[in-house]
Amino acid sequence: MSNIAAQRIKREFKEVIKSEEVARCAIRVELINDNYTELKGEIDGPPDTPYEGGKFVLEIKVPETYPFNPPKVRFMTKIWHPNISSVTGAICLDILKDQWAAAMTLRTVLLSLQALLAAAEPDDPQDAVVAKQFKENSEMFLMTARHWTNVYAGGPNVNPDCDDKIRRLQDMGVDDHQARVALSSYNWDLERATEQLFS
Numbered sequence: 001m002s003n004i005a006a007q008r009i010k011r012e013f014k015e016v017i018k019s020e021e022v023a024r025c026a027i028r029v030e031l032i033n034d035n036y037t038e039l040k041g042e043i044d045g046p047p048d049t050p051y052e053g054g055k056f057v058l059e060i061k062v063p064e065t066y067p068f069n070p071p072k073v074r075f076m077t078k079i080w081h082p083n084i085s086s087v088t089g090a091i092c093l094d095i096l097k098d099q100w101a102a103a104m105t106l107r108t109v110l111l112s113l114q115a116l117l118a119a120a121e122p123d124d125p126q127d128a129v130v131a132k133q134f135k136e137n138s139e140m141f142l143m144t145a146r147h148w149t150n151v152y153a154g155g156p157n158v159n160p161d162c163d164d165k166i167r168r169l170q171d172m173g174v175d176d177h178q179a180r181v182a183l184s185s186y187n188w189d190l191e192r193a194t195e196q197l198f199s
Contacts, residue, residue: 002064002065004066004067005036005062005063005064005065005066005067006035006036008066008067009036009039009062009066009106010036012105012106012107013029013031013036013039013106015105015106015107016028016029016105016106016107016110017029019107021107021110021111026043026044026114027041027042027043027044027107027110027111027114028041028042028043029041029042029060029106029110036062037061037062038059038060038061038062039060039062039071039106040057040058040059040060040076041057041058041059041060041073041106041109041110042055042056042057042058043055043056043058043110043113043114043117044056044114045117045149045153045155046114046115046117046118048118049117049118050080050141050142050145050146050149050157051079051081051117051145051149051153051155052149052155052156053149053153053154053155053156053157054077054149054150054152054153054154054155055077055153055154056075056077056079056117056153057075057076057077058073058074058075058076058110058113059073059074059076059089060072060073060106060109061073067102067103067104067105068102069100070095070096070097070100070104070109071096071106071109072096073091073096073109073113074088074089074090074091075089075091076089077089077152077153078148078151078152078177079145079148079149079152079153080130080141080144080145080147080148080149080184081116081117081120081127081130081145082120082121082122082125082126082127082130082131082134083116083120083121083124083125083126083127084116084126084127085126085127086127086129086130086148086181086184087127090126091113091116091126092121092124092125092126093112093113093116095108095109095112096109120134122134122135129185133184133187137187140187140188143159143162143188144184144188146159147159147162147180147184148180148184151180161188162180162183162188165179165183165188165190165193166179166180166183168190169182169183169190169193169194169197172194172197172198174197178197179193179197182194182196182197
């Protein structure tokens with residue numbers, strides 16, 4: 001890693017650790033190895049969103065060319081959100097692509113991702129299925145996002161109806177995540193999800 005990148009990321013790492021958001025436990029960052037190229041970030045789901053109460057882990061890879069190029073960030077925690085792939089955790093956010101500026105920092109990135117959880121951009125989706133649900137059936141979207149937050153991010157909202165439908169598919173030999181994806185994609189319609197899984 002170049003000296004510029006290493007020095008810069010060390011400084012930013014300290015900035016995050018000392019920030020008021022860390023004091024409130026809203027964002028966290030830790031080193032994966034000692035050379036500052038791989039970090040593990042964590043953001044709390046913002047209040048008054050379906051992600052509230054969840055903790056979302058991020059993989060942050062810092063390129064040699066940092067800060068002139070953005071870090072590569074993806075969600076390690078599975079999440080149901082129009083701008084984040086429910087499969088790979090890839091994120092559609094302009095500052096991680098063409099709107100990056102060298103003045104931005106790790107703290108900016110973590111806070112921007114937290115803001116994205118509070119204000120999705122369904123017209124610029126990373127996950128078309130989630131975006132469609134978000135736009136066409138907001139109640140279903142909120143229920144599904146809360147369910148995923150509960151299951152994958154330790155959120156507080158248990159949904160017995162969702163759990164029951166997943167169990168019914170598991171009884172047919174479907175793995176629980178596969179069952180959850182199929183049901184989520186078909187608005188929790190057990191019949192359509194079953195058809196899709198077994199067609």
